[in-house]
Amino acid sequence: MLNRGSGVTLWRQIEQILRREIAGGGVIPGGRLGTEHELAHRFSVNRHTVRQAIAGLREAGLVDVTQGRGIHVAESPLEYPISRRTRFSENLGRQHRTPGGRLIEAVVVSASVIVAEALEIAPGQQVHKLKTVGEADGRPVSVVERHFPAGRFPDMADRYRETGSVTAALAAHGCTDYERRVSRVTARLPDAEDADLLGLSRRRPVLVVESVNADRDGLPVEHAVARFVGDRVQLVFEPGNDLG
Amino acid sequence: MLNRGSGVTLWRQIEQILRREIAGGGVIPGGRLGTEHELAHRFSVNRHTVRQAIAGLREAGLVDVTQGRGIHVAESPLEYPISRRTRFSENLGRQHRTPGGRLIEAVVVSASVIVAEALEIAPGQQVHKLKTVGEADGRPVSVVERHFPAGRFPDMADRYRETGSVTAALAAHGCTDYERRVSRVTARLPDAEDADLLGLSRRRPVLVVESVNADRDGLPVEHAVARFVGDRVQLVFEPGNDLG
DNA sequence: ACGTATTTGTTCGTATGTATC
DNA sequence: GGATACATACGAACAAATACG
Numbered sequence: 001m002l003n004r005g006s007g008v009t010l011w012r013q014i015e016q017i018l019r020r021e022i023a024g025g026g027v028i029p030g031g032r033l034g035t036e037h038e039l040a041h042r043f044s045v046n047r048h049t050v051r052q053a054i055a056g057l058r059e060a061g062l063v064d065v066t067q068g069r070g071i072h073v074a075e076s077p078l079e080y081p082i083s084r085r086t087r088f089s090e091n092l093g094r095q096h097r098t099p100g101g102r103l104i105e106a107v108v109v110s111a112s113v114i115v116a117e118a119l120e121i122a123p124g125q126q127v128h129k130l131k132t133v134g135e136a137d138g139r140p141v142s143v144v145e146r147h148f149p150a151g152r153f154p155d156m157a158d159r160y161r162e163t164g165s166v167t168a169a170l171a172a173h174g175c176t177d178y179e180r181r182v183s184r185v186t187a188r189l190p191d192a193e194d195a196d197l198l199g200l201s202r203r204r205p206v207l208v209v210e211s212v213n214a215d216r217d218g219l220p221v222e223h224a225v226a227r228f229v230g231d232r233v234q235l236v237f238e239p240g241n242d243l244g
Numbered sequence: 245m246l247n248r249g250s251g252v253t254l255w256r257q258i259e260q261i262l263r264r265e266i267a268g269g270g271v272i273p274g275g276r277l278g279t280e281h282e283l284a285h286r287f288s289v290n291r292h293t294v295r296q297a298i299a300g301l302r303e304a305g306l307v308d309v310t311q312g313r314g315i316h317v318a319e320s321p322l323e324y325p326i327s328r329r330t331r332f333s334e335n336l337g338r339q340h341r342t343p344g345g346r347l348i349e350a351v352v353v354s355a356s357v358i359v360a361e362a363l364e365i366a367p368g369q370q371v372h373k374l375k376t377v378g379e380a381d382g383r384p385v386s387v388v389e390r391h392f393p394a395g396r397f398p399d400m401a402d403r404y405r406e407t408g409s410v411t412a413a414l415a416a417h418g419c420t421d422y423e424r425r426v427s428r429v430t431a432r433l434p435d436a437e438d439a440d441l442l443g444l445s446r447r448r449p450v451l452v453v454e455s456v457n458a459d460r461d462g463l464p465v466e467h468a469v470a471r472f473v474g475d476r477v478q479l480v481f482e483p484g485n486d487l488g
Numbered sequence: 489a490c491g492t493a494t495t496t497g498t499t500c501g502t503a504t505g506t507a508t509c
Numbered sequence: 510g511g512a513t514a515c516a517t518a519c520g521a522a523c524a525a526a527t528a529c530g
Contacts (some may be wrong), residue, residue, distance in 0.1 A: 005505095009517065035305040035495060046519045051496085061355065067496040068527025077430065082481065186321065187431035187449040187474030203527085205431040205449030205474060230431030230449065237326065237427040237481050446526095 002043055014043055015149050016055035022073055022237050032069040033063060077234040078136055082209075084179040085238055090140035101164070104143075104197065106157040108150055109125055115147045118223040128157055131167075133197050139196050144226040152221075170221065178221045183237075184210040187230060203232035233234040246287055258297035266306055266317055277307060277315040303349040313423055319393040320450040322380055326453070328423040345408070348387075348441065350401040352394055359391045362456050362467040370394035372401055374410075377441050385477060396465075413467065422465045427481075428454040430451045431474060438471050449474035 004015050021027055032240045034042070039050045053072060064072045110127050116123040127147045134142035146166065148156045152173065160167035170178065186208045195202045207228040214220045230237070248259050262277065263371065264270075271277055280298070283289040298315060302480045308316045353373050360367040371391045378386040390410065392400045396417065403413035434442065434450045442450070451472040458464050472479070 049518060065496070067525065068494070069374065070495060124346065161527080181482070185429055185479040186477065187451045187479070189447075189449060203433075203447065205433060207431045207451075208430065228431075237429070237430040238425070
């Protein structure tokens with residue numbers, strides 16, 4: 001398999017072989033490349049030699065190496081463009097990923113201080129709370145919790161259930177256009193429920209995006225808090241997009 | 245201290261007292277509120293009663309409760325506005341925080357594939373690599389790793405050392421204006437070095453922002469990867485800002 | 489919450505080949 | 510050829526993170 005004394009070091013030969021296997025699709029993204037021990041056995045070399053080869057792949061961003069987990073072929077992150085016209089659910093279609101979503105919860109509650117402030121209503125007012133899980137390729141990528149003023153959008157939950165779309169449900173209430181005002185981004189570890197919904201270990205971070213959408217008149221329409229799987233999602237902010 | 249049988253439950257009284265202490269600045273943000281045990285002793289109540297009071301504070305976002313760490317008064321997150329004209333180092337001045345930074349490393353290396361692509365130069369070309377730690381109120385909040393094409397900015401490292409400012413160093417090379425093209429945001433756990441520089445546990449996530457700055461002619465000037473302390477920083481994207 | 493197995497990360501030490509002066 | 514430095518390769522042991530029951 002390997003060529004000792006050929007003028008090419010063993011680790012570079014191994015790196016090349018693995019590169020070809022990854023490029024050729026021999027191992028699917030997210031799949032295991034095998035443990036260092038296995039690879040060392042396979043190529044009949046020392047573990048250190050394998051490690052040097054892997055270091056090259058890691059440098060090139062072709063694999064993810066995690067202590068205790070193993071060596072995995074890197075997945076191209078889900079790009080999630082965010083601009084004035086971002087619609088959370090309708091965002092993944094462009095990337096040849098099959099989007100999807102399911103409703104977790106739809107209730108009417110009284111607005112917390114934060115929500116009330118964002119929606120510019122009085123605290124304690126009734127708001128619709130919708131919680132959905134967004135999926136790509138059948139795997140969950142986001143948990144979104146939205147709040148809508150119940151006064152202006154009385155049938156929000158029903159309309160959403162009928163159409164499966166926030167945009168459509170808002171349109172059914174006469175709000176045909178809206179755009180994103182601010183996005184606030186933080187990172188933290190998921191709580192038990194989010195970890196469960198996202199199929200995530202509690203040790204792996206989530207990206208938290210808090211946003212407010214407002215209609216043409218500048219009146220807030222929706223307050224949303226989305227949690228994304230941190231290392232599978234890349235939020236892309238492109239100022240230029242906002243102008244279009 | 246407390247009023248038993250007054251018609252107000254003990255836990256609500258405790259909650260109110262703690263609220264006032266926090267609001268009045270009796271405990272500084274980030275400081276410990278005391279353990280549940282201590283509080284129970286102080287108010288002469290059962291630990292469960294304290295827990296119920298704390299639950300209210302937690303709900304209101306006034307405290308952070310972490311298993312094994314204790315109860316800490318929530319720090320208002322550092323707001324970090326990001327727009328076309330974002331300058332990493334000059335961003336914190338507005339919030340009454342004393343900004344600062346220190347240079348960790350300044351070397352010339354050959355560009356990796358990723359950097360070369362972002363800067364639109366050939367891979368392997370020489371680039372300046374500057375690594376700095378940004379601080380607010382004496383505490384580190386960000387690690388920024390920047391790359392500049394050495395061909396166009398030959399004295400980048402020296403100019404930066406002289407001025408302590410990227411903007412000034414670029415200006416010294418005749419590049420007086422530039423703006424942010426894209427920002428890509430992910431979250432992950434810090435590696436050992438970042439955790440060390442940020443004074444962070446390796447279990448607490450960092451926000452990773454990759455960005456490209458380009459000059460008036462659209463020519464890329466800088467490729468930067470910034471790591472922020474995830475739960476102390478809030479990135480704020482406001483489309484409206486880009487127009488100003 | 490806890491232990492156990494798995495897996496990568498790190499650090500010793502040793503031997504060998506290769507390039508340079 | 511001799512001396513030196515450096516990268517390559519192997520071996521063993523331990524540390525640290527993760528997954529799983």
